[in-house]
Amino acid sequence: MELDLFDETGKVTEEQTRLVETLLEFAGTHLDLPADTEMSVTFVDDAGIQVINRDYRGKDTPTDVISFAMEDEVEEDIAINFDLLDEKMPRNIGDIIISIDKTASQASEYGHSFDRELGFLALHGFLHLNGYDHMESKDEEEMFGLQKEILDAYGLER
Template sequence: MNIDLIDETNQVSSEHADLVEEIIVFTSEYLSLPEQVECSVTFVDNKRIQEINKEYRGKDMPTDVISFALDDEVDGEVAIDLEKIDSMFPHHIGDIIISIDRAREQAQELGHSFERELGFLALHGFLHLNGYDHMTPEEEVEMFSLQKEILKTYGLGRDGRA
């Protein structure tokens, strides 16, 4: 698993960047993804994520995390059969954008650590890149149960690392 971390805020400590990388690698292994999978995580502020949210989702407000999955099928595009691609080549599954401002705000609102919130947002975004969603009640149950299971197994509870 290769992860490109980009900090546009200059506010992310090496410990927090390591946490995000660790939980994504852990989740990749938990989901039994091929080693050649790669993604990027960009840390931004509320102003920047609001611009992205408005441009791509039509919502003029800051949000906590946005994922752009490259494997999502789009009408009119030719589907790529990834099984036929040589497993030796890296496969970029998409990009995760996390608002550091919203992560701090939500950690305070929810009464848990910034580390727990940051890890949760990275995990949530990564699951979206891997086809999980919460648009229907059934999808929500599946995705949120998996999130809870992974966070518990990883050891990242509501108070930070367990």
């Protein structure tokens, strides 16, 4: 998987960046994603994610993680069937934005490590990029069960 990681805070350590990278690669393998799948993760502070949350979701408050799935359909969009193209194109599944400030406060609130919360948020966003959601109870059960399964198999348990 091609994974671009950006730290706009200067607070994320090399080990934490590597944790997110290896966890998402592990999750990609778990979901049988093609090797040429592409995505990005950007680490921001609360002020940065609040602007994104306000501008794209109409909620003027910081949040922990936001996912922008490339394959989400919007009414005005025209679907492109990439299988019909002559050249094989990589599958870009989208972008994840994670607030490092929220990561720290939620880790403290939930009584686990910063790394565990960072991994949880990265995986949560990743699953959204792959079509999982938790708007309905049945979907929530499936998504959260898969999150736990992947985190446990990776070794990042609560």
